[in-house]
Amino acid sequence: MEDKKKVIFSGIQPSGDLTIGNYLGALINWSALQNDYDSYYCVVDLHALTIRQEPKELRARTLKNIAIYVASGLDPEKNTLFIQSHVPAHSEAAWLLNCFCYMGELGRMTQYKDKSQKVGESVSAGLFTYPVLMAADILLYNTDLVPVGADQKQHIELARDLAIRFNNLYSPTFTIPEPYIADTGAKIMDLQEPEKKMSKSADNPNAYILILDPPEVIRKKISRAVTDDLGVVRYNEAQPGVSNLISILSTITNKKPEEIVKDYEGIGYAKFKSDVADALVAELQPVQNRVKELLEDKTYMESIYKSGAEKANYVANKTLRKMQKKLGIIPR
Ligand code: AMP
Ligand code: TRP
Numbered sequence: 001m002e003d004k005k006k007v008i009f010s011g012i013q014p015s016g017d018l019t020i021g022n023y024l025g026a027l028i029n030w031s032a033l034q035n036d037y038d039s040y041y042c043v044v045d046l047h048a049l050t051i052r053q054e055p056k057e058l059r060a061r062t063l064k065n066i067a068i069y070v071a072s073g074l075d076p077e078k079n080t081l082f083i084q085s086h087v088p089a090h091s092e093a094a095w096l097l098n099c100f101c102y103m104g105e106l107g108r109m110t111q112y113k114d115k116s117q118k119v120g121e122s123v124s125a126g127l128f129t130y131p132v133l134m135a136a137d138i139l140l141y142n143t144d145l146v147p148v149g150a151d152q153k154q155h156i157e158l159a160r161d162l163a164i165r166f167n168n169l170y171s172p173t174f175t176i177p178e179p180y181i182a183d184t185g186a187k188i189m190d191l192q193e194p195e196k197k198m199s200k201s202a203d204n205p206n207a208y209i210l211i212l213d214p215p216e217v218i219r220k221k222i223s224r225a226v227t228d229d230l231g232v233v234r235y236n237e238a239q240p241g242v243s244n245l246i247s248i249l250s251t252i253t254n255k256k257p258e259e260i261v262k263d264y265e266g267i268g269y270a271k272f273k274s275d276v277a278d279a280l281v282a283e284l285q286p287v288q289n290r291v292k293e294l295l296e297d298k299t300y301m302e303s304i305y306k307s308g309a310e311k312a313n314y315v316a317n318k319t320l321r322k323m324q325k326k327l328g329i330i331p332r
Contacts, residue, residue: 008037008180009143011044011084011134014061015051016200018068019208020280021188023287024251025149031073033147039079040141040312041069046084046091046133050126051119063295066305068211071290082308084137089316093136094129096323097162100169101132105161109154135159138177140316145180149187149197153179170326173319188248191225194240212288215281222277233264233272242269245276252279 010030012022033039043065048058062083069081084090106112106128116123131154138146138159146156156179163174190196192207202208209221227241235243235257243257250257264272294301325331 005036005038006144007141007175008033008039008145008147009042009138009141009177010040010147011042011047011137012065013044013048014058014065015048015053017061017210017212018065019188019198019200019210020248020284021198021208022200023072023211023284024188024248026147027069027072027074028251030079030147034073034075034078037145039074040143041074041079041081042084042137042312043069043082044084044134044137047130050124050130051115063301064212064291066301067291067294068287070294070304071287072211076304076308080308080311081304082312083305086305086309087140087312087316089140089313089320090133090136093140093316093320093323094133096327097132097135097139097166098129100162100165101129101135101158105158106131109158111151111155131155131158132162135162139163139174140319141312142175142315142319143177144175146177147180150181151197153181166323173322173326189240189244191221191241191244194226194244209280211284212291213284215285218280218284219274219277222273222280225273227269227273231268233261233267233269235261242272245273249276249279252283 008030010026012018012026018027030039030041043062045058045062066081066083069079070076074081109131112128112130115127119127134155135158138156139162146152146159148156156177160176163176167173167176188198190198190202190207191209192202192204198208200208200210206221206224209218213221222245225241225245227245228239230239230242233242233246235246237243246257246260249255249260253260255263321331
């Protein structure tokens with residue numbers, strides 16, 4: 001019999017349009033793993049609701065994200081692609097896990113501290129318990145690996161702590177997940193403040209490039225990207241803006257940063273930037289065309305997220321039933 005494949009679970013919030021940070025830092029790596037793992041990728045719409053959303057936009061973005069997953073190379077036959085709210089076990093398991101999580105643990109989460117500062121008075125309880133829902137997402141699938149950015153490591157630690165706590169109080173129920181912070185996927189930085197990670201929630205649209213930005217917008221944003229006045233294409237800490245553009249080009253072309261530096265010896269920023277923009281446009285155009293086709297094919301889109309939810313419900317419900325049974329809840 002074939003060895004059981006390890007399970008991967010990850011999710012992206014439909015709280016903003018996806019950037020080339022998501023694409024180069026997450027999506028293309030996920031596609032590279034699809035033959036070797038049993039992978040679940042989820043659009044975490046319930047997490048997005050921790051911040052006010054425009055219903056119409058949330059709907060559109062949720063579908064767009066599924067289309068982007070597929071267009072970026074995730075084969076819906078090989079990966080389970082679904083929408084979080086289509087699997088009610090996530091909400092149910094989150095409640096159960098809430099009863100095992102301490103206020104102090106949640107209060108220490110840096111993402112909560114940052115976000116709650118931003119929204120001020122109107123911090124919802126959902127924003128506070130957000131990591132518990134995330135733990136439910138992960139634990140329901142007996143997940144081994146969770147590919148995420150470094151900022152999510154703390155949340156995965158909490159998922160591990162909750163899993164260990166539950167396993168110790170009852171009996172082994174959950175697989176203890178590991179964060180998987182890929183070193184192949186570059187960390188893409190903000191184009192205006194290259195000391196910060198590129199984020200879909202930045203205020204200035206020139207700070208990020210969206211996967212679906214039209215070519216002329218991509219060119220304009222790259223040409224406006226902050227560099228420095230040294231005038232040499234080098235990869236080092238003193239030149240964060242230029243180094244970030246090198247990382248982008250390096251990830252797309254599979255060339256090492258040092259090779260790129262060599263290629264651009266004696267060549268100025270204008271030519272370098274226009275090459276980076278060309279490479280990005282060439283990389284993203286097929287993805288954009290595919291997203292457009294997918295969104296026009298409602299029946300196919302529906303078949304993707306419905307069959308994804310069917311498989312996810314099956315696995316998640318099994319784990320949920322185990323939890324309920326151990327806790328003394330009468331089977332339905
Ligand atoms: P987020 O958009 O922060 O919800 O992140 C979703 C996924 O995209 C995570 O796996 C992140 O690691 C990845 N990601 C987001 N922004 C970047 C970035 N600027 N560079 C690299 N990876 C990123
Ligand atoms: N909190 C994650 C983020 O903001 C998104 C997320 C929700 C997630 N549930 C998850 C990531 C489960 C990995 C696994 O990026």
